[in-house]
Amino acid sequence: MGIFKWFNDLSMRVKLVGIVAAQLVVVGIAFMWMFNSEVSTAAREDSISQARRVVDMAESIRHGMAEKWKSGVFEQEEVSAWAKEGELSRVLATVPIVAAWEAVMMKAKEGGYEFKTPRVGARNSSNEPDEFERRALEKLTSGGINEYSEFDETKNVVRYFRPIKLSQECLMCHGDPKDSQEIWGNSDGLDGTGHKMENLAVGDLHGAYEVIQSLDAADQRAQAATMKGLALVGGFILGSCLLLIWILNRSLLRPLQAAGQAFQRLLNGDLRQEIEVKSKDEIGQLQGGINAMVKQLRTMIENMRCNSLELGQVSSGLETTAGSVEKAALATTSRSQTVSAAAEEMSQALIAMRGSLTEVSTKVQAVAAASTQVMSNAESVALNTNESAKIAKNAEDLAAQGGVQIRELENAAEGIGDIVDVIKDIAEQTNLLALNATIEASRAGEAGKGFAVVASEVKQLARETADATSEIRRRIESIQGISGQVVNAMHEIELVVRNVSKCTDEASAAVAEQRTTIASVAEQLEEAATLTASVGRNVDDTVAAAQEVSQSIHEVNSIAETTSREVETTKTAGVNVKRVSESFSEQLATFAV
Known part of the structure; x- marks a missing residue:
């Protein structure tokens, strides 16, 4: 060994x-x-x-x-x-x-x-x-x-x-x-x-x-x-060795030394120089291969430098984008929570509004029923008024029966007073319902605009009804006063009958007008009831939509939180990529191309 x-x-x-x-x-x-x-x-x-x-x-x-x-x-x-x-x-x-x-x-x-x-x-x-x-x-x-x-x-x-x-x-x-x-x-x-x-x-x-x-x-x-022979062979061996040394130095050792120096330059990161190729033998092919390798390495290092710079820029952009996305995700989370709370509040408000609309619908239906009753009473008033007109016309012929008729007139006046009181109460309730309907319509927003118009009309009709009943009340009181005076002043009965006839005609006209008004109010109340029911259904749909919106916002909030976590991971990865890119750039900087 x-x-x-x-x-x-x-x-x-x-x-x-x-x-x-x-x-x-x-x-x-x-x-x-x-x-x-x-x-x-x-x-x-x-x-x-x-x-x-x-x-x-x-x-x-x-x-x-x-x-x-x-x-x-x-x-x-x-x-x-x-x-x-x-x-x-x-x-x-x-x-x-x-x-x-x-x-x-x-x-x-x-x-x-x-x-x-x-x-x-x-x-x-x-x-x-x-x-x-x-x-x-x-x-x-x-x-x-x-x-x-x-x-x-x-x-x-x-x-x-x-x-x-x-x-x-x-x-x-x-x-x-x-x-x-x-x-x-x-x-x-x-x-x-x-x-x-x-x-x-x-x-x-x-x-x-x-x-x-x-x-x-x-x-x-x-x-x-x-x-x-030994001297000849020795000379031949010596000459052969010298020739071999010369050939080795020229064709093998020096090119190999040049290749070794080239590899040493490669180890030192110097890719700027190439080997001078002087032959086409195996050593020349080796030198050519080294030169080709150096060129490829030079191109690869340059490409890697460009890629490293791009990677650094991308990593910086990724970090910035990740920060922006993280902020957006946090903002989305905050806003989604706010919107979710608002959606919950809106849902609760809509539910409360649905109850109010139900109550309004019930009251409107009650007002419609009362209006029907008022209309029926108005018909009775019209009949009584016609009867009073007949009595007034026949007053002269029925003077003898004046006392009886006056008492009946007083009784009728008292009944009319009661009816007027009922009409006044209905008008006041209608006015109150119209006021409540107006308030609820303002709460309903766009969906309650049509209902607000109807409520305003109902309110106006209720006000006119109240005015008319006040007038009727005043006139009934006048009739009652006159009836009281008839007992003491029969002699003025003819004049009084005329006045009564005149008042009866006016009352008949007023009753007819009141009847028409009440019919219109009843019709509008029915439309208001229908519209209120429709608004109630729309409110139900709005409540369901609000609940879906709340659920979607909860999902958006969850997605935003997940996005925030993923963005944090991406941000960390971007920092790591940037660090690797900088280290890679530092290593590539050791090469001279």
Whole structure:
């Protein structure tokens, strides 16, 4: 975890250059290892090729010597004579294999190799094989191969082996011992060098050529080549790292630093600057995306500022409106309470007015009934008046009966006085009812205007009736006075009868007029009763409407109170919105666009 944290804390340049450099170093090391391996392998192959050439040269010399034997350069008798004379060097000089290895050994030091001909049971003890050579000989014997090579790490040499197979010329020394007498002139089976002939045949393995090639020089050359390759690879890695650093700085790190600075400006609220885009690669697309994001943020911040200002204005307006609505709601509540109380009072007044109208209607009906009775009495008065006229006309003829008629006249006058009193009482009651009706009509307002007119007419008729009854009363009293005087002054009866007749005519006319007036009053009283009943119904409707108005006003009052509470909540929300708007504006003020 510590390594990963340390790696994560490194800069992008160090990470990328380090990773690429590590990859290049690993690739360089692998390449140099392969190069060194190839050079070493090539050096070994070259050493084997050189050893092969040495053996080829030995074989060439051997075949050349064999051709000399075939061409007669050397004669068996001559060589045998040299052997008999003990000139072994001359004898060995004619042996092809000996001539071959001697020639090769002469160039061994110059060629940087060592030449041997190991053989199991060699006549020369120096050619006796060691363990390594014995193993190679066994492979050559059993494997049917033409050559064998192996790297000896202990001595840093390549040991190359090629089998030596006997030819016809080799059988002089290694052939059938029975031929020793014929070839070498002895019957002991010995060759010219004094060694026992092995009874071998042509093609048999008789040891091997061995070339021991040192790899020190090849290793030095390989090391020198490796060092050159290492220097080349190191230069390439260094150049690649420098090129990578330049490319990273130009195409990645500097644009990323510019992007980082742009993001830092964004964190600081500066939206005025944009990144200069110099490429169309992924980094350029990233820079273009950042510029587009900055533009969008700038537009969004400007819109948010405008919206914040509008929100502040709306919140202020909302607060003001809420205050106004709250005041209106409170005023509505107060007024609705006042109107509700007034509606209740109006309802109570209308109920009282309804009772008064009921009473007025009852009284008007009573007045109408009384008017009917007065009308009936007026008819009786008219009959009596007519009768008095007849009596007056016949007074002269009925003088004898004057006393009786006078007494009847006094009685009738007294009855008329009673009727006049009744009429006077009815007139006074009618006048009082008209006065009450006028007062109630004034209370009823517009609905009572028609009734007020009727009441005024009734009042006028009652006044006229009172005046007429007073006149009748006065005249009756006059009749009563005259009747009293008739007893004492019969002699004036004729004059009195005329006066009575005249008064009777006047009374008849007055009674007729009173009858007409009473009929009109009765009719108007009936209309007043009907109008009063209608006004009563209207008052009932008005009471119901007033009650509905009161109920509606109560509902309005409840709604106004609810509105007041909601307005208070709205006012609080407006204050909160204004506070949020101001805070939002303060935050937006940190951005520079």
